[in-house]
Amino acid sequence: MSRFTAVVKREETARDDERKPLVREEALPRKEAKPEEKVEEQKPEQKARPEKESAAPSEVGQEAVKPASERVKHKEAVSQKVEPAEQPAEEQPRKGIAAFTGFIKDRVTTTTISDKHFEELFSELELALLENNVALEVVDHIHADLREQIVEKPIKRSEVADSVSKALRASILDLFSEVQAEKDFVRLIRDSGKKPFVIAFFGVNGAGKTTTIAKIAHLLKKTGLSCVMAASDTFRAAAIQQLEEHANRLNVKIIKHDYGADAAAVAFDAVRYAEAKNLDAVLIDTAGRQHSNINLMDELKKLIRVAKPDLRLFVGESITGNDCIEQARQFNDAIGIDAIVLAKVDVDEKGGAALSVSFVTKKPIMFLGTGQRYDDLASFNPEVVVDGLGL
Ligand SMILES: Nc1nc2c(ncn2[C@@H]2O[C@H](COP(=O)(O)OP(=O)(O)O)[C@@H](O)[C@H]2O)c(=O)[nH]1
Ligand SMILES: [Mg+2]
Structure with a gap:
């Protein structure tokens, strides 16, 4: 999964048609940000939170636990009977998806894959997905879908791995099929009337809201739209100042009141200002105390009533994996979101959040945050995610 971000980067930066090999980010020489382009130094307290342990089944929804835990039991039962896999002499231990398809190549001698065999094989993939922060309900979905596509279906021995890869690719792409985002964000604004x-x-504190606003203001400016x-994050010390610094650097107007002021009133004033000046867009920053905080949700509901946003974007941190998915779900339940920005995919080696967050909330991912510069904003393309998985 680590190749996910490398592929996103490649898509965004390498405009040439040449297919470059995927390399891990840390293998590349570090490019120093020019001071004026850098969005912001990471302050220690704002540093990306460390990755959580991969999801233990107990952390996720109850109803989703059952099928997976049943499979784990099944795996134990099956693994008693399985003969040790023959290891080709020079072979390195394979992991995740490569192990899954390779395993099939090594072991399958018949032209169909039985249900029992499938369960045994899937347990490899299941572990890889869970380790990569893919939510359990998504793993269950892929399991059911893949089983339907391949169990007891005649497949040529020589084409087994290929067929399984194709089925897996289709299954993962299917996760996004219900929620296609408007690909062209600028057109969305222009065509909205x-x-x-x-x-x-x-989004919660530190997720990347303010930084994303700066990146979007930059994108709008580049395409000739004013904002x-x-x-409206009037709660956190220095939040107003942080946004103001971006506004100054980008030469964009900012509407601000004092700390502790009514967030909805700030948003209302900004909308009025934009109307008066005939501006194209209003970008409203908000506070991000814990999403479970009822006062915050009430404050946000009021802001929504007053400012009537045309687009409610949830900003989540890719690296927090299942936490990010839970937050998205809770913000969606409390205030309703239209789309998602997944920030910090550049520091996320796992990538499971991208597979899961849309599926769980049924909302599209509109942008990926790929770094700390104004240009580090990528539009989201499911095909790129799947390519990144090597499928
Ligand atoms: N590496 C990386 N850092 C990011 C990204 N987006 C935001 N950050 C950093 O994350 C920290 C918190 O971002 P901020 O916008 O203040 O979050 P907010 O509290 O939600 O407004 C800052 O240090 C940002 O520079 C991203 O896409 N990649
Ligand atoms: Mg902020």
Whole structure:
């Protein structure tokens, strides 16, 4: 999964048609940010939170636990009978998806894969997916889908690995099929007929809201659209100042009140300002105390009533994996979100959040945050995620 971010980077930066080998980020020489381009130094307290342990089944929804734990039991039962796999002499231990397809190549001698055999083989893939922060309900979905596609279906021995890879690719792409985002964000704004087009950003502290707003303001400017920022995170010390620094650097107007002011009033003033100045968009920053905080949700609901955003973007940190998915679910339940920005995929070696967050919330991923510069914002393409998995 570590190749996920490398592929995103490659898609965004390498415009040439040449297919470059995928390399791990850390293998590349570090490119120093030019001071004026760098969005912001990471302050120690804002540093990306360390990765959580991969999801233990107990951390996830109850109803989803059952099928997977049944499979684990099944795996134990089956593994008693399985003869040790023959290891080709020079072979390195394979992991994850490569292990799954390779395993099939090594062991399958018949032209169909039985249910029992499938369960045994899937347990490899299941572990790889869980380790990579893919939510359990997504693993269950892939399991059911893949089983339907390959169990007891006649497959040529020589084509087994290929067929399974194709089935897995189709299954993962299917995760996104219900929720295709408008690919062209700028066109979405232009075609909306709304002036100003109001976008509100939600998410927990440190997820990347303010940084994403700066990146989007930069994107809008590059495409000739004007905007104003609303400093509606009036709760956190330095939040207004942080947004203001971006506004100054980008030469974008910011509407701000004092700390502790009514967030909805700030947003309202920004919308009024945009109307008066005939601006194209309003970007509303919001506070991000814990999503379980009822006061915050009430404050955000009021802001939504007053500013009537046309787009409610949830900003989540890719690296927090299942936490990010839970937050997205809870923000969606509490205030309703339209789409997702998955920030910090550049520091996420796992990538499971991208597979899961859309599936769980049924909302599209609109952007990926791929770094700390203004240009580090990639539009989301499911095919790129699947390519990154080597499928
Ligand atoms: N590596 C990386 N860091 C990011 C990204 N987006 C935001 N950050 C950093 O994450 C930290 C918190 O971001 P901030 O925008 O202040 O989060 P907020 O509290 O949700 O507004 C800052 O240090 C940002 O520079 C990203 O896509 N990649
Ligand atoms: Mg902020």
